[in-house]
Amino acid sequence: ADTSEEQKFSLREVLDSFRACLSENKEIFIEDYIAGWRGLVRFLNSLGSVFSFITKDAVAKIQIMGNHLKSENREHYVTFQSMVKYELENEQVEFHKRGNLYESGCRTILRLHRGLQWLQLFLDRLRTSTEDSKTSVMCSEAYNESLAKYHPWIIRKAAGVAFCALPGRPTFFEVMNVGTPEQVVAMLGEAVPLIAEVYNITEELYAQHNMLDLP
Numbered sequence: 001a002d003t004s005e006e007q008k009f010s011l012r013e014v015l016d017s018f019r020a021c022l023s024e025n026k027e028i029f030i031e032d033y034i035a036g037w038r039g040l041v042r043f044l045n046s047l048g049s050v051f052s053f054i055t056k057d058a059v060a061k062i063q064i065m066g067n068h069l070k071s072e073n074r075e076h077y078v079t080f081q082s083m084v085k086y087e088l089e090n091e092q093v094e095f096h097k098r099g100n101l102y103e104s105g106c107r108t109i110l111r112l113h114r115g116l117q118w119l120q121l122f123l124d125r126l127r128t129s130t131e132d133s134k135t136s137v138m139c140s141e142a143y144n145e146s147l148a149k150y151h152p153w154i155i156r157k158a159a160g161v162a163f164c165a166l167p168g169r170p171t172f173f174e175v176m177n178v179g180t181p182e183q184v185v186a187m188l189g190e191a192v193p194l195i196a197e198v199y200n201i202t203e204e205l206y207a208q209h210n211m212l213d214l215p
């Protein structure tokens with residue numbers, strides 16, 4: 001097959017990864033979750049270099065998790081649940097102050113998890129939007145309800161600038177590479193509850209272990 005075609009983003013494959021990350025007994029597979037994030041980053045990068053300060057941090061976190069997946073401890077980094085158990089038992093989680101465990105899987109996933117909440121809110125707005133809705137407005141509303149509360153002023157400011165560079169809804173739908181606007185909306189109708197489920201399971205796991213504020 002033509003490789004340029006293979007590398008083309010499609011929301012479908014991101015959706016497939018997030019679907020595959022959910023196990024039957026509601027555990028979350030790290031490898032598929034990270035694959036979902038790789039697809040999202042690829043999408044955002046295809047929209048232009050204004051977003052590279054956003055993707056840079058996401059890529060760094062994907063890389064940290066990739067290292068865990070390849071490490072000698074990889075047997076513990078299969079699901080979020082096994083990772084949490086392993087890192088807690090081996091004192092690999094810092095609860096009060098950021099120290100030298102910057103590469104802890106738990107704190108790293110927590111950052112992506114907060115990003116997933118933004119995604120869920122944004123995609124839901126996109127799903128219910130009309131032709132003349134502004135992506136930048138939907139994006140910043142979703143951001144203000146999620147990630148913004150964890151970011152200092154300077155990042156919020158820079159994020160606001162980046163949002164203004166987002167393409168309009170028609171272009172956005174096209175780049176998603178799913179089909180007609182109706183097909184995009186149908187796909188989003190599938191994506192939103194799925195992402196919400198992944199988000200809710202993670203949120204509950206982190207809450208159980210008092211890990212929602214890891215530094």
Ligand code: 1Q0
Nearest residue numbers: 011040041043044053054057058111112115118147155159
């Ligand atoms: C389309 C625009 C996407 C905007 C997403 C919100 C971006 C918020 C701005 C994030 C700035 C990141 C700068 C660094 C932040 C870190 O300090 C922070 C904390 O980490 P640490 O190690 O310092 O404690 N990191 C984070 O908060 C991580 C945030 C990750 C969010 C990355 C979101 C990237 C999303 C990409 C997907 C876009 C797909 C759009 C639509 C998809 C349609 C199929």
